[in-house]
Amino acid sequence: MARLVGLDVGTTSAKGMVIDETGSVLAEAERPYPLAAPRPGWAEQDPEDWWAAAEAVLAELRAGEADGIGLSGQMHGLVVLGGDDRPLRPAILWNDGRSQPQCDAIEARLGVEHLVALSGNRALAGFTAPKLSWLAEHEPDVHARIRRVLLPKDYVRMRLCGGERATDVSDASGTLLLDVGARRWSDELAAAFAVDPAWLPRLLESAEVSGATAAGVPVAAGAGDQAAGALGAGVVGGDGPASIVLGTSGVVFAARDGFTPDPQGRLHAFCHAVPDAWHVMGVELSAAGALRWLRDATAGADVTFDALTAEAARWPPGVEGLRFAPYLTGERTPHADADVRAAFLGLGLRHDRGALVRAVLEGVAHGLADGWDLVRAGGGAPASGRISGGGARSPLWTAIVAAMLDLPLEHTASSAGAAFGAALLGGVAGGVFPGVPEAVAACVRPGARVEPDPELVAAYAAQRAGFAELYPLLRAWREADGSG
Numbered sequence: 001m002a003r004l005v006g007l008d009v010g011t012t013s014a015k016g017m018v019i020d021e022t023g024s025v026l027a028e029a030e031r032p033y034p035l036a037a038p039r040p041g042w043a044e045q046d047p048e049d050w051w052a053a054a055e056a057v058l059a060e061l062r063a064g065e066a067d068g069i070g071l072s073g074q075m076h077g078l079v080v081l082g083g084d085d086r087p088l089r090p091a092i093l094w095n096d097g098r099s100q101p102q103c104d105a106i107e108a109r110l111g112v113e114h115l116v117a118l119s120g121n122r123a124l125a126g127f128t129a130p131k132l133s134w135l136a137e138h139e140p141d142v143h144a145r146i147r148r149v150l151l152p153k154d155y156v157r158m159r160l161c162g163g164e165r166a167t168d169v170s171d172a173s174g175t176l177l178l179d180v181g182a183r184r185w186s187d188e189l190a191a192a193f194a195v196d197p198a199w200l201p202r203l204l205e206s207a208e209v210s211g212a213t214a215a216g217v218p219v220a221a222g223a224g225d226q227a228a229g230a231l232g233a234g235v236v237g238g239d240g241p242a243s244i245v246l247g248t249s250g251v252v253f254a255a256r257d258g259f260t261p262d263p264q265g266r267l268h269a270f271c272h273a274v275p276d277a278w279h280v281m282g283v284e285l286s287a288a289g290a291l292r293w294l295r296d297a298t299a300g301a302d303v304t305f306d307a308l309t310a311e312a313a314r315w316p317p318g319v320e321g322l323r324f325a326p327y328l329t330g331e332r333t334p335h336a337d338a339d340v341r342a343a344f345l346g347l348g349l350r351h352d353r354g355a356l357v358r359a360v361l362e363g364v365a366h367g368l369a370d371g372w373d374l375v376r377a378g379g380g381a382p383a384s385g386r387i388s389g390g391g392a393r394s395p396l397w398t399a400i401v402a403a404m405l406d407l408p409l410e411h412t413a414s415s416a417g418a419a420f421g422a423a424l425l426g427g428v429a430g431g432v433f434p435g436v437p438e439a440v441a442a443c444v445r446p447g448a449r450v451e452p453d454p455e456l457v458a459a460y461a462a463q464r465a466g467f468a469e470l471y472p473l474l475r476a477w478r479e480a481d482g483s484g
Contacts, residue, residue: 002432005261007054007154007421009073011248012341016061018434021432023443029060041097042092047079047155054156066217068430069220070422072154075174078131079378081148088142091152092131095285098339099130110192112265118181118483119189120261120269125338128175129193136194147399149199153222156352159213170227173270175479181259183271206273207428207436220429222422223273226281231421233386233412234444236274236437242382244409246391250287250357250364252371254280256384267336267374274436282333282371286326287364288391293328294360295382298353301479309394311354312361317459319355321346324363333371340475366467372405384408386446388417403456411447
C-alpha cells in the first residue's frame with residue numbers, strides 16, 4: 001500500500017494528511033500558529049512558525065516512510081532571505097494591504113492592459129512583487145540585504161529538502177513576476193519591480209520532483225493552495241467541474257485549456273497544477289473568516305459554528321432587509337480594492353445574533369456570485385461545482401451558495417482539499433501515478449450532491465442588484481470619511 005503525504009502551509013495552521021493509492025485517508029494532523037497584525041491592514045507571520053508546525057505534522061504522519069510528499073500553501077506571501085538563507089523579517093501575507101500605493105504606481109507605469117496580458121492579473125496589494133516595492137521604499141536596509149525570495153510553502157521546502165530553493169508555476173502565478181501564458185519568469189516584470197532574477201527560485205511544474213527529504217523521500221514541487229485544492233476536488237481540465245471554496249477566503253475556480261485572462265483583470269488567470277492547463281479564479285478575501293470574526297466578536301470561541309448556523313436557519317432569505325458586505329480586509333474580485341471595509345446595513349430591532357449570522361452567510365455567497373458571474377461571462381463555465389473548505393461543512397451555507405450561484409454542488413471527500421491535492425502530487429513525484437490526471441482519476445470521489453433550491457434561487461436573484469449597490473456606497477463613505 002502506498003503512503004502519500006500532503007502538507008498545506010495555511011494561513012492559520014499547517015495541515016497534513018496521508019492517503020493511499022485509492023485516495024483513502026489514512027491519517028491527518030494539524031498544528032496552529034499565530035498571525036500578527038502590527039498595524040491596521042497588515043498581516044505577518046514568522047516563517048519559523050511554519051517550519052516548526054510542518055515538522056511536527058510530518059513527524060506525526062511518519063512522513064519519513066512515505067512514497068512521496070507534496071506541498072501546498074497560502075499564496076502570495078513574501079519571504080525574504082539574506083545570504084545565510086535566514087528570514088530578514090516576518091513574512092508579509094496574502095491578506096496584507098499595505099502595498100496598494102505601489103500597485104497603483106506599477107499599473108500607471110505599465111498600463112493595466114499590458115500588465116494583465118503578461119501576468120494574467122492586475123497589481124493587487126496581496127501579491128508578492130508589490131510587497132518588494134514596499135520594502136524598497138519603507139525598509140531599504142532590509143531590501144538591500146535580500147538574496148533570495150520565496151513563497152510560504154517554498155520556505156518549508158527549503159528547510160525540508162536541505163536548502164533546495166524551488167517553486168511551481170501555479171504558486172509563482174501569484175507573484176506578479178511570472179509570464180503566466182509562457183509559464184516562465186518574466187524579465188520585464190522583474191525589471192519593473194527592481195527584482196534581481198537571481199533572487200527567484202527554480203521554476204517547476206507542480207508534479208516534478210523538487211528535491212528529497214533527509215530520509216530520501218521525493219518531494220513534489222507542489223502547488224498554491226487553490227490549485228492544489230482544485231485537484232483534491234477533481235478539477236483538472238476545462239471540461240470538468242468548478243471548485244468552490246469556503247475557507248478563510250472564498251474562491252470560485254474554473255480550469256481552462258488555454259491562457260484566457262479577463263481583459264480588465266477582475267478574475268485571476270493562473271497556471272494550473274496540471275501541465276498545459278490554466279485556470280481563472282475569483283477571490284473573496286473574507287468568507288469563512290467572516291463567520292469566525294462574527295463568532296469571536298459576539299459569542300466567543302466556545303460557541304460552535306453549528307450552533308450559530310442553527311440560529312441563522314430560523315431567519316428567512318434576505319433576513320428582513322439586513323445585508324452584510326463582506327469586505328473585512330478589502331476585496332479582490334471584482335473590485336480590486338484593499339481599502340474598502342465591511343458593514344451591516346438595514347439593522348432593525350427584530351434582528352438578533354442569528355440574523356447577523358444569516359446575513360454573513362448570504363453576504364459571503366453574494367461575494368462568491370460576483371466572481372461566478374464573471375466566470376460565466378467569460379464563456380465555458382462548468383455546469384456543476386465541487387465545494388470544500390470549513391464553511392462547506394454547513395448544510396445551510398452550502399444550500400445558500402448553491403442557490404446564489406444557481407449551480408449544483410458536490411461535496412468533496414475531505415475538507416482539507418489542498419493537503420489532499422498536494423498528496424496526489426506527491427504520488428506522481430514518487431512514481432505511484434504516471435501523471436496528475438491519472439492521480440485524480442484514481443483518488444477523487446465526490447460526495448453528496450446539493451441541487452439549487454428553485455425558491456432560494458429566485459429570492460437571491462432578486463437581491464443581486466441591491467447587493468451590487470453596497471460596494472460603491474461603502475467606497476464613497478470611506479472616501480468621505482477621509483480614511484481610504
